[in-house]
Amino acid sequence: FSKDSCYLPPLRYPATCTFKGSLESEKQQYIIHGGKTPNNELSDKIYVMSVVCKNNKKVTFRCTEKDLVGDVPEARYGHSIDMVYSRGKSMGVVFGGRSYIPSAQRTTEKWNSVADCLPHIFLVDLEFGCSTSYILPELQDGLSFHVSIARNDTIYILGGHSLANNIRPANLYRIRVDLPLGSPAVNCTVLPGGISVSSAILTQTNSDEFVIVGGYQLENQKRMVCNIISLEGNKIEIREMETPDWTPDIKHS
Secondary structure (H helix, E strand, O other), X not given: OOOOOOOOOOOEOOEEEEEEOOOOOOOEEEEEEOOEOOOOOEOOOEEEEEEEEEOOOOEEEEEEEEOOEEOOOOOOEOOEEEEEEEOOEEEEEEEOOEEEOOHHHOOOOOOOOEEEOOOOEEEEEOOOOXXXXXXXXXXXXXXXXXXXXXXXXXXEEEOOEEOOOOEOOXXXXXXXXXXXXXXXXXXXXXXXXXXXXXXXXXXXEEOOEEEEEOOEXXXXXXXXXXXXXXXXXXXXXXXXXXOOOOOHHHHHO
């Protein structure tokens, strides 16, 4: 890290995404939000990382902390942050996650008890450091460890775990963000054909295709099926792919 970087604690379960100033820009930044600190506390901080020097031996990063005003998302983990691009502007979108129960309800026995965060959508303007929350009627339950896919002005939310109901519903939401000159417009559409999964790994294989690997379909049951997700226009298609020959330690751990 460069000498002018801030301290970045070794966070667990933060939300991360890449950020380009515009869709055509080659320069990338990395956004890190929330997570658990080494002291098992939850963070509400947002960090911006960028590459300042790159040579054959090492890469030097600069890390800065971004202060937010407005409807600041509470400290959380197991959530998602994505970047959307609309009308030449960009905005970060924070959704889901878990947080400790309010301090007034915390007892010695329940000190580390967590609850679903409210299912609000937060739009974060990284240029001006302001955040605004939105309540959408389609999002009724808090979710964590879901899968999120961002493309242009749209985010798809798949699966996730509802702590309140202890279920992994087969969710599939499409959240579209319009950024005109005035106030942003956020709308949500519930789509059919979702999958039940939490804590999965998402990998992008090309501009319109993603692969989901691993995760859980039940509390003690790993999800051994892999999926390919294809995006075309306003359509999303989820289909199973040929699964790898899992090693015994992966199958039985």
